[in-house]
Amino acid sequence: MPAHADSQAVPIYGNYHGYYSKRPFIHDSRLALLPTEFFVGKRVLDVGCNEGWVTCEIGQLRGAHQVIGVDIDDTLIRAAWKRRRTVWSLQSPEAGNICDESFPPPKRQRLLSDATTTTDNNAHSYFPASCEHSYGPLPIPDRTCGAFPHNVTFRTVDWVKDEIPEDRNQYDVVLGFSISKWIHLNNKDEGLKRFFNRVHRCLKMGGFFILEPQPWDTYSKARRMSETLKENAKYLQLRPDGFGELLEELGFSHGQRLGVTGKGGFRRPVDLYVKQR
Numbered sequence: 001m002p003a004h005a006d007s008q009a010v011p012i013y014g015n016y017h018g019y020y021s022k023r024p025f026i027h028d029s030r031l032a033l034l035p036t037e038f039f040v041g042k043r044v045l046d047v048g049c050n051e052g053w054v055t056c057e058i059g060q061l062r063g064a065h066q067v068i069g070v071d072i073d074d075t076l077i078r079a080a081w082k083r084r085r086t087v088w089s090l091q092s093p094e095a096g097n098i099c100d101e102s103f104p105p106p107k108r109q110r111l112l113s114d115a116t117t118t119t120d121n122n123a124h125s126y127f128p129a130s131c132e133h134s135y136g137p138l139p140i141p142d143r144t145c146g147a148f149p150h151n152v153t154f155r156t157v158d159w160v161k162d163e164i165p166e167d168r169n170q171y172d173v174v175l176g177f178s179i180s181k182w183i184h185l186n187n188k189d190e191g192l193k194r195f196f197n198r199v200h201r202c203l204k205m206g207g208f209f210i211l212e213p214q215p216w217d218t219y220s221k222a223r224r225m226s227e228t229l230k231e232n233a234k235y236l237q238l239r240p241d242g243f244g245e246l247l248e249e250l251g252f253s254h255g256q257r258l259g260v261t262g263k264g265g266f267r268r269p270v271d272l273y274v275k276q277r
Contacts, residue, residue, distance in 0.1 A: 010226060013072050040064070056087045056152055186232065200275060213240040257270075
């Protein structure tokens with residue numbers, strides 16, 4: 001597998017361009033399965049972040065201390081950086097994310113946060129999109145504590161195979177939304193096991209792995225995208241229903257089914273695993 005995906009090729013890594021035009025959201029329904037305070041003060045890795053919508057939501061609205069989004073497709077990562085600046089440009093000058101516990105928000109910001117909880121967080125879409133279209137995005141100011149957008153960053157990398165500097169400090173949370181099928185088909189059983197091992201190694205003790213596995217019946221269409229995927233699929237022995245057992249062998253807890261979200265082909269389970277040893 002190449003170091004970086006060809007953005008003009010068939011999306012054999014699940015690197016769909018315009019993915020969020022097919023799965024649009026204001027607040028991601030998968031994140032809504034988790035308690036509001038789940039990410040507060042946490043270091044988060046979003047593997048297969050695509051254009052960074054989920055990554056930015058965690059950084060802006062969920063109070064994460066640091067969020068790193070990684071994707072194999074450099075064009076998607078460039079779009080993610082653009083998304084970060086767009087989200088920053090649309091929010092109210094006084095709006096901020098839920099600060100992590102090391103930096104409690106000032107009184108005025110707390111009051112604003114409480115108010116916007118009942119108004120669909122309007123402070124985070126304070127300016128209409130036409131403002132950015134007409135005048136360009138707002139400049140990002142110098143870093144102030146760990147608040148958005150400075151707590152969000154992106155990297156182009158095949159994280160299944162290659163480490164990034166942020167891995168050394170380990171993470172509190174690793175997200176694997178809609179990526180297991182593509183890792184499996186491109187890297188076979190061995191590659192998927194390597195991915196799960198990497199997640200386990202890079203998580204702090206007590207850290208969380210949130211996995212949205214694609215069902216086995218969706219593999220048949222995906223493998224027709226290329227001869228390589230079709231050939232790899234012949235040798236797959238692992239099935240999504242068995243991922244939990246594999247993760248338990250590595251030292252994770254028994255998986256907790258948080259729920260099932262999405263519509264049509266995007267309707268999938270979301271499972272939570274805790275690193276116990």
